[in-house]
Amino acid sequence: MEDSEIIRLFFERSEQAIGELDKKYGAAATKTAANILHDRLDVEECVNDTYLGVWNSIPPHRPNPLVSYVCRITRNLAVSKLRSNAAVKRNSNFDLVLEELEDFIPSGADVETDYAYKELLEVIDRFLSTLNYDDRFLFVRRYWYADSVKDIAAMMNQRDARISLRLFRLREKLRIILKKEGLLV
Amino acid sequence: MKRELISQALNGMDDRFISEAASFRPEAIQETPERIVHMKKKRIVSIALAAALVLALGIVAYAAYFSMNQRVPDATETFRINWEEHPSGYLEWHDAKLAITFPDTAESKEIEFRPGWLPEELASLKSDAWLGRLTAEQLADKYPNMTASQPMLIETYYMSMFNDGGALLLLYYTPENIIEEHWDEQGVDVMRFHATEVLPANDRRPEQTLEQDIILMSNPEAGWVVRLAGEAGMDTLVKVAKNLEIRETGNVLTYNDFIDHYTFMDGGVG
Numbered sequence: 001m002e003d004s005e006i007i008r009l010f011f012e013r014s015e016q017a018i019g020e021l022d023k024k025y026g027a028a029a030t031k032t033a034a035n036i037l038h039d040r041l042d043v044e045e046c047v048n049d050t051y052l053g054v055w056n057s058i059p060p061h062r063p064n065p066l067v068s069y070v071c072r073i074t075r076n077l078a079v080s081k082l083r084s085n086a087a088v089k090r091n092s093n094f095d096l097v098l099e100e101l102e103d104f105i106p107s108g109a110d111v112e113t114d115y116a117y118k119e120l121l122e123v124i125d126r127f128l129s130t131l132n133y134d135d136r137f138l139f140v141r142r143y144w145y146a147d148s149v150k151d152i153a154a155m156m157n158q159r160d161a162r163i164s165l166r167l168f169r170l171r172e173k174l175r176i177i178l179k180k181e182g183l184l185v
Numbered sequence: 186m187k188r189e190l191i192s193q194a195l196n197g198m199d200d201r202f203i204s205e206a207a208s209f210r211p212e213a214i215q216e217t218p219e220r221i222v223h224m225k226k227k228r229i230v231s232i233a234l235a236a237a238l239v240l241a242l243g244i245v246a247y248a249a250y251f252s253m254n255q256r257v258p259d260a261t262e263t264f265r266i267n268w269e270e271h272p273s274g275y276l277e278w279h280d281a282k283l284a285i286t287f288p289d290t291a292e293s294k295e296i297e298f299r300p301g302w303l304p305e306e307l308a309s310l311k312s313d314a315w316l317g318r319l320t321a322e323q324l325a326d327k328y329p330n331m332t333a334s335q336p337m338l339i340e341t342y343y344m345s346m347f348n349d350g351g352a353l354l355l356l357y358y359t360p361e362n363i364i365e366e367h368w369d370e371q372g373v374d375v376m377r378f379h380a381t382e383v384l385p386a387n388d389r390r391p392e393q394t395l396e397q398d399i400i401l402m403s404n405p406e407a408g409w410v411v412r413l414a415g416e417a418g419m420d421t422l423v424k425v426a427k428n429l430e431i432r433e434t435g436n437v438l439t440y441n442d443f444i445d446h447y448t449f450m451d452g453g454v455g
């Protein structure tokens with residue numbers, strides 16, 4: 001079913017909307033949550049909360065594209081769950097993913113401002129615009145969807161080592177841009 | 186707090202990038218015309234090489250998506266190696282135990298290195314000098330259990346040297362489990378293994394097993410390879426390798442800069 005049809009069902013408050021959303025983007029939402037949470041029950045809860053979130057926000061919203069809207073809600077919920085879950089270990093996959101980028105970001109109170117966040121976001125978006133499709137896919141899958149290197153290698157039909165090497169080069173590229181922009185001392 | 190900032194910034198990523206990456210579309214990969222030509226040429230060369238090997242040896246060449254490919258050559262495969270000490274000027278070698286090949290590389294960037302860390306026994310070798318080769322044979326007496334070669338040797342090679350079927354060979358030693366990995370810190374592909382050679386007993390000595398560890402680090406972009414080998418132990422060699430400072434000299438080396446297009450890894454002294 002087309003995204004616009006699914007959104008129409010949400011606007012009509014038809015319960016079929018949830019079923020169609022699950023059919024089309026359930027797998028993507030589950031994978032997004034599972035990359036961050038790793039606990040089956042937490043993942044299920046997160047995906048169900050995502051559907052509730054979509055139900056509560058459409059209408060009034062009419063998101064386009066729908067897939068990123070759904071995955072973004074899932075990711076927000078999963079990160080909140082991860083942070084609020086006292087039992088979670090620091091070495092979760094999601095922490096590892098953030099760790100890879102952590103060295104690029106200067107520490108200190110000044111970066112904790114809203115300004116720093118916006119500036120960093122702008123640089124990341126600009127950086128992504130300069131990449132070719134497969135590098136962009138690689139970066140977004142690793143650092144937004146939090147996929148493992150192994151999973152990305154399988155998706156792109158390449159060896160793990162090759163993916164690691166490309167990610168390393170992408171991080172180096174980002175490091176240079178952050179330095180140029182004065183965000184990295 | 187840094188993590189929160191990164192997480193927050195990533196979360197705000199533009200929608201079009203997120204939806205684009207929801208599934209992989211190989212057809213979206215765009216190659217520049219130059220790259221297509223290059224890839225086509227490379228594919229033709231690869232196919233020709235593979236076909237030649239199948240015909241000559243009756244085996245299928247093993248090709249891995251890694252900057253170093255390793256295969257165990259057929260015992261009859263001949264490698265003609267320049268060898269000044271032989272009257273003919275070359276040596277025809279059969280029964281090589283391992284052949285490592287690299288992607289054809291037009292230009293390799295020359296490098297030099299210096300160890301950032303060395304074990305206590307070899308600490309006297311530490312200096313500020315940049316090197317192309319480092320041998321520790323003069324400190325062999327610090328390792329009483331050594332079998333033959335030397336505690337540690339560091340050498341550099343260049344991928345452009347091995348174009349057109351050249352290879353890095355193990356002639357005597359037989360490798361055990363070969364580990365392939367990528368070291369993000371140095372941005373290198375790594376192949377490492379323990380290797381042994383059994384010398385049969387004769388009237389002067391009993392059977393003897395020679396041992397050494399070998400680490401190959403390759404940088405496919407710059408086209409260089411560094412080998413660390415010896416009997417100091419794999420853990421020590423790994424630590425030395427990970428702490429090696431490497432810099433480019435500014436020189437570029439091509440295929441014609443090398444007389445020989447084979448070299449071997451067995452040598453531990455000199």
